[in-house]
Amino acid sequence: MSLRHALLGLLVDRTASGYDLLKLFDTSLVNVWPATQSQVYGELTRLADAGLLEVVGQGPRGRKDYALTDAGLTELRRWLAAPSTEQPRRSDALLRVFFIDVLPPEQRLAYLNHLADQAAGQHAELEKVRDTVDWTEEDSLTVNGALALEFGLRLTTMQEEWARWAAQLISSREDRTVEEGTGEGRI
Known part of the structure; x- marks a missing residue:
């Protein structure tokens, strides 16, 4: 996008x-x-220069009202219909998980609990949006926005659940390692 x-x-x-x-x-x-x-302002200028938008009105203090041109609508449709080339494969958080056993046990758990708390905080922010927006409007931004919001709610729920599960798994493995006396608790 x-x-x-x-x-x-x-x-x-x-x-x-x-x-x-x-x-x-x-x-x-x-x-x-x-x-x-x-x-936003820089991109509006570029879009107008490219003929994808046009200035349809000007107001005080240089305010410009923009409208989509036929070429702009064609470009938007082309982009929407094209397969997404974005492949989000990089995750700083998960890269850290691969090497988390380098940390002492309390820092491992703190990191995973931080990820869970972060996801819970993002989820709470999305819930505020859900609870403050009038979702009864039938315009495309509202309808499609509700779809995107639901994705975010489900994703943050999964992220929090995963981080809490991972912390529990590491904690139980750490407990077993300590009970067995097999070293410093490295997993």
Whole structure:
């Protein structure tokens, strides 16, 4: 996914200024694809220069309202229909798990419990979104946003459960190793 395509998608059913788009990011895409003000405004200029957006209005203080062009809609459809090339195979957290036995037992558990707490915190933030958004709207951002939100809720639940399970497994192995007197508890 790219910021370019996120902006094109947000402009499918509406015109909007950069400020409006930032607000939409903060209420709908922040947990999927966060963007800063400078990124959004810079990309809007590039999209307009490429003919994928057009300025349809100007207001005070240089405010510009953007609309999707036919070329922009074609590009968005091309991107949506193309197979995703993104292969998220890197995970700093899981790389650390591969070598976690280098740490002393209490640090192993602390790390895994931190991962569980982090996932629980992310889950709580998503629950706040779920509980504060009016999901009765029938527009595509609301309907599809609910789908993405559910993915995030399920993913963070799984991440927390996995980290707690891993901590329990390491703890029980550590207990067995200590009982058997087989060394320092390295797994």
